[in-house]
Amino acid sequence: MKKIIFSLITLFTLSLSAQIDRMEPPFWYEGMNKSEVQVLFYGKNIAQNSVQVSNNVVITNVTKTENPNYLFVTIDTKNIKAQDLQFTFSNGKKSFKRNFEIKKRRPNSAIRKSFDASDVMYLLMPDRFANGNPNNDSSPELQEKANRSLPGGRHGGDIQGIINNLDYIKELGATAIWSTPMCEDNDKGYSYHTYGQSDVYRIDPRYGTNEEYKKLADEMHKRGMKLIKDYVTNHWGAEHWMFKDMPTYDWFHQFPGYAQSNYRMTTQYDINGSKRDAKYCMDGWFVPSMPDLNQSNPLVLNYLIQNAIWWIEYADLDGFRVDTYSYNDKEGIAKWTKAITDEYPYFNIVGEVWMHDQAQISYWQKDSPIAKIQSYNSNCPSVMDFTLHDVFGNVFNEDRADWSNGMIKFYENFVNDFLYADSNNLLIFLENHDTGRFNHIYQNDFKKYQLGMTIMATMRGIPQLYYGSEIGMAGDKGKGDADIRQDFPGGWEGDVNNAFLASGRTAEQAKYFDFSKKVLNWRKNKEVIHTGKLTHYIPENNVYVYFRHNDKETVMVVINNATDTQNLNLIRFQENIKSFTLGNDILSGKTVDLKNELSIEGKTSMILELK
Structure with missing residues (x-):
């Protein structure tokens, strides 16, 4: 009984x-x-x-x-x-x-060091990088199953695949990994990018487990590397359990139901703009499958703050990249960001602000002199330098310079650094997972890749490399996003070409990798590049010359974007060359005389350590 x-x-x-x-x-x-x-x-x-x-x-x-x-x-x-x-x-x-x-x-958790200009960030998409555990390619709990033959399908890359290849990334010279989101995305199709999350406290089982994500951070920290989580504050996926049974009607923006964002982020601060246009930018949905979160609802905002802090503490994270930062409710996202940095004063957060004007991008960086005009502060320490990306996307095809084309575009971009609160804390990049592939734009012209990588490795800011570029991977965005998000060769059992290993790379892949490795590893310990002052000179004959310098060291960078050899009269640069007489070119290994003229071949770069 x-x-x-x-x-x-x-x-x-x-x-x-x-x-x-x-x-x-x-x-x-x-x-x-x-x-x-x-x-x-x-x-x-x-x-x-x-x-x-x-x-x-x-x-x-x-x-x-x-x-x-x-x-x-x-x-x-x-x-x-x-x-x-x-x-x-x-x-x-x-x-x-x-x-x-x-x-x-953890001891000293609050004062953890984050990523900064001393780092090089490696952006990867887990589903397309490496399949370390074929047993989790599909999950009985989730709708979309693995189908590597489908360009936009799930291909099986996972956390274990990243862990297996951390030494490759470290050898390349990258010190931090930004992975696109890994939380569960239960969309019926195209869920591989994981931006339509259905559970933000759970790693997608097709990538692994929460414990494996934590292990990834641990393995990276053993190697002196940093893990940056791609955090999405603006929207969830339509399969999110909370969207299916909403806590409150206004947990998501309702019109009622769906309305498309107008994508006009300028409405956020346009003094002449209509309230309706501003509302449809902030409150409109990014796409129909991604319901827009209402950060002006205190319950929503607090939920997002706690979730972010929980992941930092649980997985021992080193930073955030925040997706579609400037589409959020501007007051709400400022409170969210401040809550994170109040908890972790040295924690860096980079916001995606995809705009094409420096003043407009600057508006979203912490302590912006532009936003100050409207008494606004986003509290976001870093933003992405999309105007520099715009320059990278066409300038190396402009062989002949004129008033507005050629290397003058780089000069004019950096002229506007005065608009930023902290230009050293901008994320700079040739490309990312949403843009055209650099190597496709330039038809795998290795000389142009060298020019781009030289500038990215020596310019102010935090360089970000997109996976595969370092072995010459390309992809045509005109064919769809899947083409710029192809599988890394060697990440799957049975791949004929394994570019993770020196012995497995083709001669062409090795050429790209060896150059990237050389400049990025040289950069690692160069404080003069991380925080030194930038002094640049107006380009002449499509040649751009700039110096990075501090009290201890001077580095001279020369970029010849013309097709023919150029001879530079070095007297013009005397205020930076000063009493230096020699320059050691870290790219060629040669020493050049700085007394009179400097000769540089067409479509060639130099990184000179002055002696």
């Missing part, structure tokens, strides 16, 4: 516990600046219950919404040491409990 009663009690307890289908965050940490944590409980009619918590922990707020399946319970964890807490739920007749753990925090 006792066994029967015990079994009934157990079943009764389980049935009550089943009222909670989700609890987010799943745990928290001691000693956080954000000591008040708002725990979301989700389950059938959970809001009909009262709630208490154990160990004298104070509940500071309980929020119910129009959806009875949600209950938001805020507790104050200040001075609460690592321990298990218990939430008790009761409707007057029945009660049940749910454990909530406060975990021990």
Whole structure:
């Protein structure tokens, strides 16, 4: 009889516990600046219950919404040491409990060092990089299954594939990895890019597990490398569990239902603009499959803040790249960013601000002199230098210079650095996962690749390399995104060409890799490049000359974009050459005399360490 009663009690307890289908965050940490944590409980009619918590922990707020399946319970964890807490739920007749753990925090977690101009960032797409575990290529829980024969399908790349090839990335000279999002994306198709996330507390099982993501960070830290998470604040996927049963009608932007963004980010600060246009930029959906999050809703904003902090703490992250930063509610995203940097004062966050004017890009960087005019501060330390990317995309085909074409485009880009609060904290890049492939634009002209890489490796800012460019990978964006996101050769068992290994590279791949490795590894320990002053000279005859210099060292960079040899009268550069007489070219290994003229062949670059 006792066994029967015990079994009934157990079943009764389980049935009550089943009222909670989700609890987010799943745990928290001691000693956080954000000591008040708002725990979301989700389950059938959970809001009909009262709630208490154990160990004298104070509940500071309980929020119910129009959806009875949600209950938001805020507790104050200040001075609460690592321990298990218990939430008790009761409707007057029945009660049940749910454990909530406060975990021990890593020593010095708050003052972790992030990425900066001393780093080189390697951007990869996990599904297209390497398949380290073929057993997780598909998941019974998720709709889209692996199909490598489909260009836009899931190809099977995963976290283990990245871990297996960390030494390759380190040998190349990259010190940080920015991976496109890895949280679960349960879209029926084209889910490989993972920007339409369906669960932001869970790594997509086709990439691996939360524990494997944590292992990736650990393995990178052993190698002195940094992991940067691609965070999406603007939207989730239409398969997100919360979109299917919304906590509040205004959790997502409603018009009602779907409305397309006008993509005109200039409406965010246009003093002559209409309110309607600004609304459709910020609140309109990026695409129909990505419902737009409402950061002006305090519950949404707090959820996103806590999720971001949770991932930093859980996976020991080193930075964020924030997708579509300037499409968010501008006040909401500023609060989100400040909350992260208040918790981690040295944590770097780079926002994607895809605009084509320096003043407009500057607006979104922390302490921007432009945004100050409107008393706005995004609090975002870094932004992406898309105007420089625009120059990289056409200038090396302009063999003959005129007033506005040729290398003058680089000069004019950097002339506008005064608009930025911190030009050293801009992300600079030849390309990324959304743009045309550099090597396709220039038809795999190795000389033009050398010119582009030379500038990226020696210019102010944080260089970002897109996976595969370093072995000459191309891809035509005109054929669709899948063509610029091809599989890395050697990442799959049975690949004929394994470019991860020196012995497996073709002669052409080795040529690209060896050059990239040389300049990026040289850059690693060059403080003069990381933080030195930039002095540049107006290009003449399609030749651009600039210096990076500090009190200890001077580096002279010469880029000849003309097709023929140019002879430079060095007297023009005397204010930077000063008493130096020799220059050691780290590209050719040759030493050049700096007394009179410098001769440089067509479509060639030099990086001269002055002696």
